[in-house]
Amino acid sequence: MCASPDSLRVIPSNWLGPLSLESMFGCKPRALEVDLGCGKGRFLLAHAARHPEVSFLGIDCLLLRILAVEREARRRQLSNIRLVYVEACYAISYLLPARSVTTFYIFFPDPWPKRRHHRRRLFDEGFLNGLDRTLIPGGAIHIATDHEDYLEAIRKVFSSDGRFDPGPPLKLDARERTDFELQFLNKRLPIGRCSFRNV
Numbered sequence: 797m798c799a800s801p802d803s804l805r806v807i808p809s810n811w812l813g814p815l816s817l818e819s820m821f822g823c824k825p826r827a828l829e830v831d832l833g834c835g836k837g838r839f840l841l842a843h844a845a846r847h848p849e850v851s852f853l854g855i856d857c858l859l860l861r862i863l864a865v866e867r868e869a870r871r872r873q874l875s876n877i878r879l880v881y882v883e884a885c886y887a888i889s890y891l892l893p894a895r896s897v898t899t900f901y902i903f904f905p906d907p908w909p910k911r912r913h914h915r916r917r918l919f920d921e922g923f924l925n926g927l928d929r930t931l932i933p934g935g936a937i938h939i940a941t942d943h944e945d946y947l948e949a950i951r952k953v954f955s956s957d958g959r960f961d962p963g964p965p966l967k968l969d970a971r972e973r974t975d976f977e978l979q980f981l982n983k984r985l986p987i988g989r990c991s992f993r994n995v
């Protein structure tokens with residue numbers, strides 16, 4: 797088991813180079829799973845508790861959310877979680893070491909439904925470059941969204957990219973549902989999911 801440092805929040809000393817996973821986790825992770833846009837961390841906290849042998853990184857661009865997840869991870873004494881307050885595409889383009897991530901979770905990314913805002917969406921060729929750079933061969937990406945149009949757009953980006961194949965679907969315990977997932981389920985709204993594998 798890796799040692800838990802004073803702060804679970806990692807502030808990179810070099811914003812241009814790859815993070816040292818060994819320094820972050822206190823030892824070389826056997827497997828690294830990353831929750832991009834972890835929000836309030838309901839999934840991340842529950843999943844990390846169920847898999848103490850795996851190292852988890854939660855990334856979000858809202859500092860208050862990162863601080864809330866950190867507080868809760870500490871309260872639950874989860875030593876396998878680290879958090880970074882940073883934009884997701886930047887993190888996978890520059891901060892995460894190449895070929896280091898076994899699994900990405902991207903749950904309920906902001907759908908930006910208006911056409912003029914589509915360019916703000918996370919999934920585009922540049923984002924896939926970052927996923928491809930950081931995933932180990934065979935590494936997985938699991939995505940969930942309540943937005944049908946966005947789900948189709950995401951599938952389209954992946955299907956036109958030879959670096960990824962459709963992957964086996966993710967099976968999660970009900971206790972691992974995300975905060976947004978619970979909101980949509982309460983409103984009886986359908987949830988779309990897709991998974992891909994880096995070939």
Ligand SMILES: C[S@@+](CC[C@H](N)C(=O)[O-])C[C@H]1O[C@@H](n2cnc3c(N)ncnc32)[C@H](O)[C@@H]1O
Nearest residue numbers: 833834835856857858883884903904974975976
């Ligand atoms: C709709 S919420 C979903 C949160 C969580 N995944 C869930 O399912 O409950 C989207 C989250 O992604 C974060 N986010 C949005 N765009 C981001 C980006 N480009 N980089 C990092 N985080 C981002 C937001 O701050 C927010 O916490």
